[in-house]
Each structure stands twice: as C-alpha cells, then as structure tokens.
Amino acid sequence: MKPHSRSLLTPAGWRSRWRAVFLLPLLLWPASAQASMFKGEALDKLADVLTWVVLIVAPVVGIAVFLLVHILPEKIAEKKQHPQAKAIQCLCLLSLVFGGILWPLAWLWAYTRPVLHKLAYGTDQVAHGHDEAKPPKATAEAEELQQLRQRLAELEAKRAGTPAPERGKA
Numbered sequence: 001m002k003p004h005s006r007s008l009l010t011p012a013g014w015r016s017r018w019r020a021v022f023l024l025p026l027l028l029w030p031a032s033a034q035a036s037m038f039k040g041e042a043l044d045k046l047a048d049v050l051t052w053v054v055l056i057v058a059p060v061v062g063i064a065v066f067l068l069v070h071i072l073p074e075k076i077a078e079k080k081q082h083p084q085a086k087a088i089q090c091l092c093l094l095s096l097v098f099g100g101i102l103w104p105l106a107w108l109w110a111y112t113r114p115v116l117h118k119l120a121y122g123t124d125q126v127a128h129g130h131d132e133a134k135p136p137k138a139t140a141e142a143e144e145l146q147q148l149r150q151r152l153a154e155l156e157a158k159r160a161g162t163p164a165p166e167r168g169k170a
Helices: 003-009 011-028 041-070 072-079 085-097 103-111 117-121 139-160
Strands: none
Touching: 041 072, 041 085, 072 085, 072 103, 085 103
C-alpha cells in the first residue's frame, strides 16, 4: 500500500472525511428558501386553477384514456379482419364493466386466429362490413353449378317430351 492511502484508514483520516461529508450540505444550503415564485393574489389564482384541473380535467382525461385503451383490441380485430371481431367487441365492453380484468384476454384474442375457423369456413378473414365469414365462390364451382342446372333442365325436357334447350343458352 502507498503511504498516503494508509492515512485514510487511520482515525484521523476518517474524521477529516466525515467533516467534509457534513460540511458540504451546509455550504450548498440556500440562504433563503421560497415555496413558490408566486405571491399574494397570483398564488391564490394558481391554487384555484390547479384545484379545478385536479377535480374536473384530470378525471375526464383519465376516463377518456381508459375507454380508448379498452377499445384497442376491438379496433385491432377490425383492422386485421378477425372473424370473431364482434365477440372481441363484446369482451371489450364486458372488460369495462368488470374494471379491465378481461382486457388482456381481449388483447390476446385480437392478435390470434381461431384454429378451426379456416377449416370450417374456408377463410380466416371476414370481408369488411360482413358479420360472418362466407367462403368465396370460385369460378370453377360456379361453372360446375351452371352445368348441373343445364343437365337437369335437359333431363326434365326429355321426360316431358319437349325439345331440350341449347347448352349455350340459359
């Protein structure tokens, strides 16, 4: 060890260090303290304004933010065209009633896709403005349906003994 570092370990070294620790705050202490830069009527007016802000404005802003946060899962579900967006909306409203305890569930639900929905309905998205998902009609299916109707009309015409309609016309 160096000789000057040993001096801090002696009782005299500790005393000098403690004096500095206690005297430093006294040197930094302000000569006079003021609670506010406002005085008299200005201080009263500021107190009145702050009272109204705390009693009226803060609760209104708090409630508005609370409502906006609680409808976020619903907006996300609509944006992502979630097939169960109406159910997520219902859960968001229930979350408001129950103090927000259901909100994390609605948030998770909005970001997930139902596992068996595509298997059941053929799609995992709802067309905007529709309540339920409907499978898109393919042109091949429409043509096959038209051919079946034409064939049925031909069979009915044969049974009745009238000439069958032409295949190109419907």
